[in-house]
Amino acid sequence: MRTDRRAxxxxxxxxxxxxxxxxxxxxxxxxxxxxSTPRGRFLANAARGSRKDARDAVVAARKALAGWSGATAYNxxxxxxxxxxxxxxxxxxxxxxxxxxxxxxxxxxxxxxxxAIDRWVWYAGWTDKIAQVAGGTNPxxxxxxxxxxxxxxxxxxxxxxQESSLLGLVSVVAPVIAGGNTxxxxxxxxxxxxxxxxxxxxxTSDLPGGVVNLLxxxxxxxxxxxxxxxxxGGIDLCGASAGQRVELExxxxxxxxxxxxxxxxxxxxxxxxxxxxxxxxxxxxxxxHPIGI
Amino acid sequence: MTAAxxxxxxxxxxxxxxxxxxxxxxGVDEVGANARAAGxxxxxxxxxxxxxxxxxxxxxxxxxxxxxADTAGKIRGLCAKARRPEPSDPTCPPVAAVxxxxxxxxxxxxxxxxxxVAVASVATAFPSGRxxxxxxxxxxxxxxxxxxxxxxxxxxxxxxxxxxxxxxYDEIAAVRERCDPARLKVILETGELCTLDNVRxxxxxxxLAGGDFVKxxxxxxxxxxxxxxxxxxxxxxxxxxxxxxxxxxVKLAGGIRSAKEAVRYLVMVKEVAGDAWLDPALFRFGASxxxxxxxxxxxxxxxxxxxxxxxxxxx
Numbered sequence: 001m002r003t004d005r006r007a008x009x010x011x012x013x014x015x016x017x018x019x020x021x022x023x024x025x026x027x028x029x030x031x032x033x034x035x036s037t038p039r040g041r042f043l044a045n046a047a048r049g050s051r052k053d054a055r056d057a058v059v060a061a062r063k064a065l066a067g068w069s070g071a072t073a074y075n076x077x078x079x080x081x082x083x084x085x086x087x088x089x090x091x092x093x094x095x096x097x098x099x100x101x102x103x104x105x106x107x108x109x110x111x112x113x114x115x116a117i118d119r120w121v122w123y124a125g126w127t128d129k130i131a132q133v134a135g136g137t138n139p140x141x142x143x144x145x146x147x148x149x150x151x152x153x154x155x156x157x158x159x160x161x162q163e164s165s166l167l168g169l170v171s172v173v174a175p176v177i178a179g180g181n182t183x184x185x186x187x188x189x190x191x192x193x194x195x196x197x198x199x200x201x202x203x204t205s206d207l208p209g210g211v212v213n214l215l216x217x218x219x220x221x222x223x224x225x226x227x228x229x230x231x232x233g234g235i236d237l238c239g240a241s242a243g244q245r246v247e248l249e250x251x252x253x254x255x256x257x258x259x260x261x262x263x264x265x266x267x268x269x270x271x272x273x274x275x276x277x278x279x280x281x282x283x284x285x286x287x288x289h290p291i292g293i
Numbered sequence: 294m295t296a297a298x299x300x301x302x303x304x305x306x307x308x309x310x311x312x313x314x315x316x317x318x319x320g321v322d323e324v325g326a327n328a329r330a331a332g333x334x335x336x337x338x339x340x341x342x343x344x345x346x347x348x349x350x351x352x353x354x355x356x357x358x359x360x361x362a363d364t365a366g367k368i369r370g371l372c373a374k375a376r377r378p379e380p381s382d383p384t385c386p387p388v389a390a391v392x393x394x395x396x397x398x399x400x401x402x403x404x405x406x407x408x409x410v411a412v413a414s415v416a417t418a419f420p421s422g423r424x425x426x427x428x429x430x431x432x433x434x435x436x437x438x439x440x441x442x443x444x445x446x447x448x449x450x451x452x453x454x455x456x457x458x459x460x461x462y463d464e465i466a467a468v469r470e471r472c473d474p475a476r477l478k479v480i481l482e483t484g485e486l487c488t489l490d491n492v493r494x495x496x497x498x499x500x501l502a503g504g505d506f507v508k509x510x511x512x513x514x515x516x517x518x519x520x521x522x523x524x525x526x527x528x529x530x531x532x533x534x535x536x537x538x539x540x541x542x543v544k545l546a547g548g549i550r551s552a553k554e555a556v557r558y559l560v561m562v563k564e565v566a567g568d569a570w571l572d573p574a575l576f577r578f579g580a581s582x583x584x585x586x587x588x589x590x591x592x593x594x595x596x597x598x599x600x601x602x603x604x605x606x607x608x
Binding site for chain 1: 597598599600601602603604
């Protein structure tokens with residue numbers, strides 16, 4: 001007699017964790033929340049990060065900054081390209097998760113995942129080229145060499161887009177770390193599954209721990225703590241709710257953070273990204289050097 | 294261990310009685326000590342209590358620099374920070390003392406005049422303690438003559454570990470005699486003593502010989518201050534006070550970097566030794582980077598915003 005093995009097996013119901021400093025800790029608060037498809041089918045539990053998790057993530061990002069911003073641009077490019085390779089290897093999983101999270105068709109999800117991988121490769125290529133485009137040698141009327149060099153802003157907080165769970169996420173995270181910043185990312189609140197898998201990809205690629213720290217949970221709860229945090233240099237408000245944006249900008253002004261404002265309408269993430277997001281979290285340093293010394 | 298079973302009369306009569314006393318001390322239950330220390334670390338201190346704990350801890354810091362590269366300029370910066378740890382906030386208390394090498398005491402004395410911040414100096418061939426007694430005593434005399442209020446001496450760990458307790462006792466007693474009127478802190482270097490039993494014996498030895506404080510470490514050896522070691526040393530001063538009526542202090546040094554750890558140690562001080570020890574005269578933290586974290590946490594409590602290392606001085 002043939003038995004249906006699938007029917008015998010008990011479901012593995014997952015409870016995911018945060019990604020902080022290269023490790024996967026539970027939320028300090030011990031909280032989690034269920035995530036489901038847009039139609040309400042249960043997918044898994046995600047950790048509901050608290051302000052203290054955000055604080056720990058900032059400490060981890062700060063610790064990783066010297067190593068990551070000090071690595072050569074060429075090396076950063078190699079590491080990011082490796083991430084793209086790893087994404088490619090788990091393409092099917094990401095397609096399934098995008099289908100589950102966003103409720104799109106498999107065909108659409110495939111093109112989204114392909115675009116996300118290509119986006120990662122695109123930014124990997126920019127790491128050692130942005131300095132030539134955004135910086136340069138300035139003509140000055142005096143016996144000096146005058147250079148402008150783009151440098152990373154520092155620790156950048158990113159509120160990932162709420163709708164586009166993978167392509168949108170990659171489009172905001174990759175440019176920030178390509179420029180040499182380290183990041184604290186708050187994943188899409190209702191669709192965190194692709195972000196959690198991306199964290200697993202990052203943990204097993206060559207990216208040093210702490211360069212990307214991923215928190216899941218209520219964006220509105222964590223965002224004010226990041227916006228006001230004095231050890232953060234910039235914040236991307238992409239995934240902030242319309243009602244909270246002004247308050248977050250006000251909090252960010254306390255330490256004159258670089259703020260990337262949330263787009264007015266849902267952006268078309270599949271469009272050519274350009275270098276705008278890459279330049280958003282770079283600071284220009286200009287050096288005057290006397291000629292002949 | 295309670296005070297009832299420590300009988301110190303005649304303990305220091307001669308080498309034999311000293312050995313008998315130290316080996317007659319009850320053994321430390323290491324598993325129990327670890328569990329007790331871990332249990333005390335679970336308490337949650339919030340809001341007003343946390344502010345009180347942070348400010349108390351700031352007032353207990355011995356702000357330390359013990360590097361070969363120290364200069365008079367660095368000491369000046371350190372002293373300025375000791376007087377006003379948070380320059381923008383006059384309500385922030387000063388630290389208890391600065392802790393430096395003997396040749397820099399005179400410079401520190403000048404910068405701290407009238408501030409109430411004490412000058413502590415390490416002496417006796419710090420950190421190894423490997424020099425002749427006359428050299429060690431000369432080191433102490435120099436530091437005291439330069440104006441040190443407190444002397445941090447190291448014990449001869451080699452002699453202690455080979456069982457020459459009397460030699461260690463005599464050395465501490467000789468330093469005690471020379472360092473008057475300064476107070477004496479005796480560094481046990483618990484990282485080299487191997488067992489908690491040895492920590493208990495060395496603590497009692499230092500207390501019997503006249504040390505005003507027992508101090509965990511030089512900061513040059515790892516592990517330095519750990520919760521079980523602190524527990525055993527706090528028990529020793531508590532029992533010494535119960536047996537003699539004389540309250541002596543404990544200084545934890547080395548490896549304490551976060552405000553959270555400092556607050557946990559304050560809980561331990563209260564629970565093990567008692568409220569009387571929550572006083573800079575009887576309890577100290579030897580630290581440098583700890584002070585910045587205490588200031589950052591204090592700022593967080595005052596402003597409601599997480600602070601960063603860019604807003605405190607680099608030392």
